[in-house]
Amino acid sequence: MTHLLRVDARENRDRVLAAARELFAESGLEVTMRQIARRADVGPATLYRRFPTKRDLVLKAFENELAECGSIVHDGAADPDPWRGFCDVIERILLLNARNQGFTDAFMSAHPDVVDFEAHREELGRVVSTVIGRAQAAGRLRPDFGFDDFAVLLLAGRGLTAAPAATRDAAVRRFAAFLIDGLRVADPEPSTRAGGAAGDGGSGPRPHPRS
Amino acid sequence: MTHLLRVDARENRDRVLAAARELFAESGLEVTMRQIARRADVGPATLYRRFPTKRDLVLKAFENELAECGSIVHDGAADPDPWRGFCDVIERILLLNARNQGFTDAFMSAHPDVVDFEAHREELGRVVSTVIGRAQAAGRLRPDFGFDDFAVLLLAGRGLTAAPAATRDAAVRRFAAFLIDGLRVADPEPSTRAGGAAGDGGSGPRPHPRS
DNA sequence: AACGTAACGGACGGATGCGTCCACTTGCCG
């Protein structure tokens, strides 16, 4: 297919993409084109001929991640157990975002001037909505959880890119597990077992009372 | 006190601080000194005389926020109801972080070259640990929740600064409520009421099983 | 009212990122 490129050109192109993926994942979309070229051991002109704009480079570099996003939500929607499907989507999406700062930036449009995944966001959003609906219909996910809440979760996951890489995956999984625990339908046995003093700071409606 | 400044100087200094607070909150610590000077309608030299380095400006601009951080955790530690204290700390800290991108950057050392709140982080961390311990001793907070988990929560909260300002506070409060629900000790009635198919993706230990 | 000085803003030199142009190299095909 892409044999239309001369072998040396193809090799350089691959090195550029590899360098871009590394740098985007580590440091987000802010890395300069020069930095990428340097890491790929290539001149700026080479980089710009293959990818005239940063947008082009970003799109190509995150092809895989976009595809995986699609797999994640479609797997979730196809899972025979709606609740498990929902949980897997949450955990896998959070992991994906936490591992790749650049992809999260791109997907969340942190740099709208560079690239905007609007179309993909919308497409995936639709599927996620069905995942949510299924889990709620099965009576496992709290009914007041909306798609907006899911978006907020993604934003939260974005912050996890800053966690130390060594322990990040474990931390993200714990975080996801905490959240999922809070998203289950409350056990049928409500209230009771109150603790100490009562009283609410009065800071607006809550999905669940604290006590 | 600060009557040592000429009145025009004092006025300019106040405008600079106001502009810095606005811009830091909106856009994080990356804003340039020039941008701040422009917003304050002041020349660069004026800005640099009052605050020779960006670090100086950041420290002064976030004095209030640091103090509020202190209040939050100390209030939490002093609350007669340990669980309510813990919940309030979570919610108030998340709100503070979500409202002020720059403060979160500074507190999390996102730009260590500019400023590092290491000392404050450590000091506040100690108090937070007691808040956690009290809530656990009262049997309300799951015992496997550690200080590291709290740090991860803060990182997550950082991502919420990107939420649309209009609905951000409400979104953060919902998010906090979900989390808190997941952090309560599990109700004494365990398992039962299983849903659909079983089976775990096998992605490591979890605080709680999903079903 | 006049003066001395604190305070001001514009302008400067240096550094860096940007995207493009160009003379040289090199893979490929006849």
Next chain:
DNA sequence: CGGCAAGTGGACGCATCCGTCCGTTACGTT
């Protein structure tokens, strides 16, 4: 094996930010 077009890296002009210097303004004092 020789020629040409594709491919390359360095250099260029432009823009922005940086921190500092300096001539001018205007506050506060005598």
